[in-house]
Amino acid sequence: MNTVVIGLAALALVPQPEKLVEKTGKVPANTPIRYETVLGIPPEGYRLTVAEGGITVASSDAAGKFYAGKTLEQLRQKEGKNNFYPCVEIEDAPAYPWRGVHIDDCRHFFGKETVKKVLDLMAQHKLNRMHWHLTEDQGWRVDIPGYPELVKYGAVRSASPRHGTHPSKGSKECAADLDGTKYGPYYYTEADLKEIVAYAADRFITIVPEIELPGHVYAALSAYPEFACNPGNLKDRDPRLVWGIEKDVLCLGNDQAIKFMENVLDYICRIFPGEVVHIGGDECPQVRWKTCPKCQARVKEIGIKDETELQAWITRHFVKFLEARGKRVVGWDEYLLGDVPASAIGMSWRAGGGGAGHRFMTPEECVKNGHDMVMTPRTHCYLDYNQGLKEDPFQYIGGLVTLEKCYSLDPCAGIPAELRKHILGGQCNNWSEYTWNVYDLEWKMWPRTCALAEVFWLGDKKPDFADFKRRMAEHRRRLIAAKVNCAPLE
Numbered sequence: 102m103n104t105v106v107i108g109l110a111a112l113a114l115v116p117q118p119e120k121l122v123e124k125t126g127k128v129p130a131n132t133p134i135r136y137e138t139v140l141g142i143p144p145e146g147y148r149l150t151v152a153e154g155g156i157t158v159a160s161s162d163a164a165g166k167f168y169a170g171k172t173l174e175q176l177r178q179k180e181g182k183n184n185f186y187p188c189v190e191i192e193d194a195p196a197y198p199w200r201g202v203h204i205d206d207c208r209h210f211f212g213k214e215t216v217k218k219v220l221d222l223m224a225q226h227k228l229n230r231m232h233w234h235l236t237e238d239q240g241w242r243v244d245i246p247g248y249p250e251l252v253k254y255g256a257v258r259s260a261s262p263r264h265g266t267h268p269s270k271g272s273k274e275c276a277a278d279l280d281g282t283k284y285g286p287y288y289y290t291e292a293d294l295k296e297i298v299a300y301a302a303d304r305f306i307t308i309v310p311e312i313e314l315p316g317h318v319y320a321a322l323s324a325y326p327e328f329a330c331n332p333g334n335l336k337d338r339d340p341r342l343v344w345g346i347e348k349d350v351l352c353l354g355n356d357q358a359i360k361f362m363e364n365v366l367d368y369i370c371r372i373f374p375g376e377v378v379h380i381g382g383d384e385c386p387q388v389r390w391k392t393c394p395k396c397q398a399r400v401k402e403i404g405i406k407d408e409t410e411l412q413a414w415i416t417r418h419f420v421k422f423l424e425a426r427g428k429r430v431v432g433w434d435e436y437l438l439g440d441v442p443a444s445a446i447g448m449s450w451r452a453g454g455g456g457a458g459h460r461f462m463t464p465e466e467c468v469k470n471g472h473d474m475v476m477t478p479r480t481h482c483y484l485d486y487n488q489g490l491k492e493d494p495f496q497y498i499g500g501l502v503t504l505e506k507c508y509s510l511d512p513c514a515g516i517p518a519e520l521r522k523h524i525l526g527g528q529c530n531n532w533s534e535y536t537w538n539v540y541d542l543e544w545k546m547w548p549r550t551c552a553l554a555e556v557f558w559l560g561d562k563k564p565d566f567a568d569f570k571r572r573m574a575e576h577r578r579r580l581i582a583a584k585v586n587c588a589p590l591e
């Protein structure tokens with residue numbers, strides 16, 4: 102019998118399987134695999150036995166079979182010219198059904214090849230939802246049939262903030278802090294979108310497309326100023342050139358503006374087969390609505406008391422619109438303010454507090470109102486926040502989210518036991534104001550995404566941080582070998 106003692110390296114799996122029993126022995130990597138369908142195994146779960154008698158994978162679904170394969174990839178060892186697997190018995194299944202990564206292609210555009218690389222890495226870490234932020238104040242990244250001006254104007258901006266500057270709109274310094282360089286046009290065609298949807302599906306990843314409304318629509322308004330309350334503010338036909346929150350939003354008193362969003366979402370429903378569509382709903386200033394005759398006429402017509410109720414009205418409209426097309430709707434936490442159907446999913450980004458002047462819904466309030474929630478608190482899941490490295494060549498938006506902080510996330514924190522069924526899982530968010538390219542993006546994503554992937558996979562069964570860090574040191578070598586610009590662990 103060929104007995105070997107397998108070193109720690111071989112079993113340094115990320116995410117750690119729920120149950121792993123190390124056995125003595127090893128088998129060649131080309132050993133045929135026997136697949137079995139076993140109905141009692143949970144969705145996406147699997148049982149993997151690597152023994153000298155052979156390799157067996159049991160699962161109840163195709164995703165479980167796929168994830169067993171991903172575990173085998175991590176177990177594979179090289180000895181001279183030969184590859185082998187150490188003998189193990191693994192029983193594994195995810196704690197949460199939503200294990201997400203968000204990519205912001207709007208502030209900076211990454212393009213198809215980078216998105217595919219993200220999807221490959223997500224699959225390796227058993228992450229299954231890519232939340233794709235496709236529209237923003239600073240860029241509109243999807244070509245919509247019937248609206249050619251969207252990419253003509255919305256997908257290109259005349260300048261962007263220079264590295265190291267934080268200009269604000271209208272300030273004296275603003276012009277000096279802009280780089281004067283045309284950015285774009287950058288957008289995805291229908292063929293690109295279909296290619297990426299298929300690429301993701303092959304990896305058991307569902308794409309969750311996000312079309313922001315009624316705020317963060319300035320790039321769309323630059324293409325169609327008539328959909329703003331004050332079209333004259335858009336006479337430059339340029340998306341917003343600086344970061345931050347834009348006051349010009351969709352005019353909710355204009356039926357044509359609402360019809361435009363319906364047509365966009367109708368198209369999105371046809372291109373993206375996933376169950377969920379994201380409609381943003383965050384950071385929508387009400388200042389234009391307060392003085393717009395059309396919006397005020399709408400407030401009177403529907404008999405509501407204020408502009409918060411006006412936003413809830415448009416949310417209800419699009420929840421109904423999308424549910425009629427077989428979709429569920431997700432949005433950022435503040436879109437649940439007001440009378441919004443319980444079927445709407447919330448994405449909680451301010452679980453740790455709203456900040457001065459912000460109104461928002463806590464996750465506890467949301468689940469009590471019957472909403473399912475995806476936890477993305479900026480305190481643990483915002484990877485554009487500084488990671489606290491000794492040396493770091495890249496720029497961040499601010500904040501501090503260390504690797505250890507990511508690992509400490511408990512998506513169910515503060516949620517009463519009987520309401521935890523509403524916590525679908527979590528997601529890391531990669532906002533790109535200060536992220537220019539794939540090197541920058543990967544440095545910020547990895548290894549912190551590994552920590553969050555393990556949290557979403559294991560939930561409260563995760564081991565302590567020291568255990569994760571020991572495995573992560575080995576796993577980082579795999580990422581570097583795969584040409585990922587992974588940051589050091591400290």
Ligand SMILES: [Zn+2]
Nearest residue numbers: 330352393396
């Ligand atoms: Zn208006």
